[in-house]
Each structure stands twice: as C-alpha cells, then as structure tokens.
Amino acid sequence: IQRHMFTLAITHLVLVTLLMSWIYFGFASVPKLIDEEPLTDGELPSLTIVFGARNEEAELERALRSLIAIDYPDLEIIAVNDRSTDTTGEIMDRVGCESDRLQIIHNDSLPDGWLGKNYVLQLASQQASGEYILMTDADVSMKADALRRAMAFAKREDWDHVAGLPHIDMPTALLQCMGIMFFQFFSILFKPWKARDPRSKAHVGIGAFNLVKTAVYRDIGMHEPIKMRPDDDVRFGWLIKKHGYRQCLVNAADCVSVPWYTKLRDMIVGLEKNSLAGLNYHVWLVPLGMTMLAAFFLWPLVAPFVLASPACWIYASVNVVILIAMMVAASDNAVNPFYTVLYPLTIVLLIWATTRATVLTLWQRGIYWRGTFYSLKELRANTLD
Template sequence: MSVFTLFLVFILVVSLAVLRDYFLAERHMERLEQVPPLEGDALPSVSVIVPACNEEQGIEQALTSVLALDYPGLEIIVLDDRSTDATPQILDRMAAKDPRLRVIHITELPAGWLGKNHALHLGAAQAKGEFLLFTDADVHMAPDTLRRATAKMQAFQLDHLCLLFRMTAPSRLLCLLIADSLSAAFSLAKPWLVRKPESPYFIGAGGFNMIRKSFYHSFGGHHPIRLCPVDDVLLGRLAKENKGRCDCLNGSRLVTVEWYRSIREMVLGLRKNTFALLDYRVS
C-alpha cells in the first residue's frame, strides 16, 4: 500500500470520527433556546466580566448587545488591559451613559501573570454578583441569553456552564476554514460528556464561561492558571478537577462572535489553542 493511499485512509478515518462526534453532539447536547428563561425581576445577581485590549474595532457593538440583555440588576465590569488605541475613550464614553457599566483601567501587569488572566482575576475580585460571566470583547448575545443560562444554572445547581457559540468571519472561505480547523478540537473536547461527573472531559470557551462566584474563589480563581494562554479552556478544567457540576450547551442561535478576521489570525490562534489542548489532555 502506497504512502498516498495510507494518507487517504487516515483522512477518511479522521473524517468519519469527526462526523460521528458531530451527530453525537447534535443528539445529546441541549440547545440554550430550549431552556425556559427565568421570569420576573427577583433573579440571582450576575456580573459580566469583559477583558479588553486594543478592541476599538468592535467593542462598542459587543457591549451594546451586553447592555441590551434582559436581566435586572446586571453588573458589567470591563477591564481595559493597557490598551494603546481608542478603547479606553470608547469605554469611558459608554460608562458615562450607563451606570451598569464599570470600567477599570489597568496600567501595569504584575509579575507572573498573563494580561488577560490578570484582567479576569481582577474583575472577579471586584464583582458583586452570585454568578460570574466571563466573556470577550467581540461577543454578541441575544437579549434572553442570560435569563436562559441562569435558569439552567439554577435548575441543575451548576457550578460552571459553557456555551458553544456561532462564529462569523469576513469571508465565506474563512468561515469554512475555521469550521474545518475546529472539528478536531471539538472531537477532543466531547462537550456532550462534560456534564457526567465520572467523565474526564472538560470544556471552556472565552465567549461564554459562566461560573458560580463562591465556587470560583474556592480554588483560587485564575491564579492557578495565571500563566496559561488558554485560560478559557483551563477554567473548565479547574471546575471539573474541583468536583464542580459542569455542563455545556449549544448556544449558537443566541451567541455569536467574529473569531478571526484573517487566515493568519486563524492559523496562529488555532495553533495555540490546539497544541495547548493536546498538552493538557495528555498531562
């Protein structure tokens, strides 16, 4: 058998495995829009924590969607992590118009921390909510997203909830490349198994990592992963390792993000995330 034939067989086997995992996910993963939203105004308090570094291109649109969330008493903390573009000015202008939005300007990075990890840890320390929602500065959410997510957290007494979101890109080709590249990571994570306590699988996504604040602080927050570049995935790992009740839902109809703006960004980002995920799977 030639090398080329072996290569084709390998590609076929991998493709079938990914296709199998896709159908398993479709069958076993709950969609967020299927969760009845919490009603009324007496709801658990939630703090949304958004790290931002040089996000002038899209942060105003993303935060506008967060401010439009139908959730009473919402606290929104944005950490401006030493931005050198117009991000600080945009944030200050938006905060002046809406008291729910609190901006913290970070001017120095403490030794032994990565910037985003430090920003998230600092935001959590300032948060007043019973639940923390870590999200990114380019994420857009439908107005009922938080009522449904909190309903899921409450109904199943979850400690950590991750949502898979819909990714958009400037071109159709880039969308196809992103979807194809993520298929292997999806198969590694097996998000439909995260909810099982006996399962070793874990997951986290920077676009939507929701966690009970008391549980988050019980294991030291982001401090154990202060130098890890895939903080979102490893927050899921910390939740699982510390015996938290975890789940992952398909939130693609309610949460969207423009993940990469170019093929170069995609290659660099996926290389970092995939290799880190592989490393943490075997360690």
C-alpha cells in the same frame, strides 16, 4: 499488496464513519439555549459580567451596547481596559457614562508571572458582587434575553459552570470552512458534550461564555492556578472539573455571537499562542498530530489516483463521508455547506500554521501575545497534569 491496501481502505472508511457519527450524535445531545424558557425577574440571581479588552476599538462599542441592553434586572458589568494603546479606554468611558450598570477599570500594568487576559479577568472578578459571574470577551454580542435563558438552564439542574457555544461570525468562505474544521477538531480533542458526566474526564470552557457560580470561582483559586495559560478558557473548565464541580455545555449560537478572525493571516498569528499550550507543551505531539491529520484527511484525496481498484473506490467513499459530515456540521452552524469543499485546503493550512507556530515558539523561546512577550520557561512552569 492490493489485499493490504484494500484492508487499510476499509478500515479507514469504518473509522471515518464512526468518528464523524460520534461527533454528530455527541453534539446532537447538547441542549440549546434558545429552547430554555427565560426566568422571570423574581427568579433571577444577581449576575456580574466581566471581561478585559486590549486594543479592541473595532468591535468594542457594539459589544458594550449589546451588554448594557440585556434584559436582566440585577446585573453589573465590569470591563477592564488592559493597557490599550488605541481608543479602547475612551470608548469604555464614553459608554460607561450612559449606563449605571457598567463599571470601568483602567489597568496600566501587568504583574510578573501573569498573562494579561487572565490577570484582568481575575481583577474584575474580585470586585464582582453577583451570585454568578459571566466571563466573556470584548467583542461578544448577546440577545436581550440570552442571560435569562442561560440562568434558567444553569439553575434547572444547579450547574456550577455552564459553557456556552456561540455563533462564530466569519467573513470569508475559507475562514468559515476553517471554523467548521476547528469545530470538528475541538470535538475530537475535548468531547465537550461529555463534560456534564462526572465520571468522565472530559471538560469544557469557552472564552466567549463561561458562566460560573461566584463561590465556585473563588473556591478553585480564581485564575491563579492557570495564570500563565494561553488556553485559559479550556483550562478554566479543566480546573472546575478537577475540583469536583459540575459543568455542562450549552449551544448558545442562537443567542450569543462573536466575530472570528477577519483575515487568514490573523488566524495564523492567533495560532502562535495556542498550538503548544493546547498540547500542554509536549512538542513531540506536534509532528505526531500533523502526520495523523495528513493520513486521516489528505491521504484519501490522493489514494484514488495512485491505487488500483477496489481500494481507490473505497478511498473515494472516505472523501464522500468526510465531505457529507462537514456539510452537515456547516448547516448546523449556519454556514453555507458548499464552502466545505475547501476542507482539503484548510487541512493543509492548519498543518502549516501549527508547524510554523511550533517552530517560531521554540526559536524565539516563547510567544508574543498582544504586544507582550512570555517566555517558554514561564509558560511551561504552568503546565497542568
């Protein structure tokens, strides 16, 4: 038995080292937006920024003012107030009066068979006059020259779609550690740095920053093919890649920022809409995935206390490798590396939250998102291959 445990421990150490190295070098290959030289006025194509907002009064005004202050000559911004019950619409109207760049649409209804966010993004994009469309979120802030740099990157190699990875603002140590862990899982699941390779099936889409040629967006059918996808940003990237267009990930953390969940409870509720969607509604993948998570990240924490030497020391080394990898990822994302000592707790929380979200979705036969119920039957009807 000791020999088998020793072999398993060595295998675990090798796999962890290879996986963490693969993620590190993968993201090291992602170009940084801050390194791009901003284009001059004469080189810039017309651009339309679109986003929807539902009950976003807390962060909306700050985000709107950062958008209208962007240094970009031929820019229009189309913001949709999507059935808000707070002061979102009033904030939009007030800020809109201060800038000719900002157009406001008040949407009071949602057609059957559509998720709210997907519908309003298409609604706004249908009115876009720009050569490019930037789809973003209502709480995203950008530096004044962010779009000049983004357009320089897009045009240099004529990318059809550029997904920008923003800096994530998180208020607590635990949430920041959760953010780093999600970053690692996002990397494992989607290999986003490989999206640029036309031979790879890897794709990428980021809700805070999806820059796409308007002609490309309309050619892929806009949001119609993914109208009932809660994971619309990732599936948007999938749709573009499926149609043979070229896309790339860029690290925009120095130029674009977005606040994440302010409370742990908000994050747990947020997982309710995406847990099954991210697995394309294959329920059997949930217990499999959660078991693999526990075996990969939690078992090494227990093993040194229950196994004899030398396997216990090898598993201790596994924990060291994971922690170092997490600390490096934290440093690269402007997070205090010492917060990553909380990673075991984040794994437990993620397993619990994902399991809870799955059970809740199956029990109520659908999801509630921003006050609207979407049945599991409707959601599964938009399953993508």
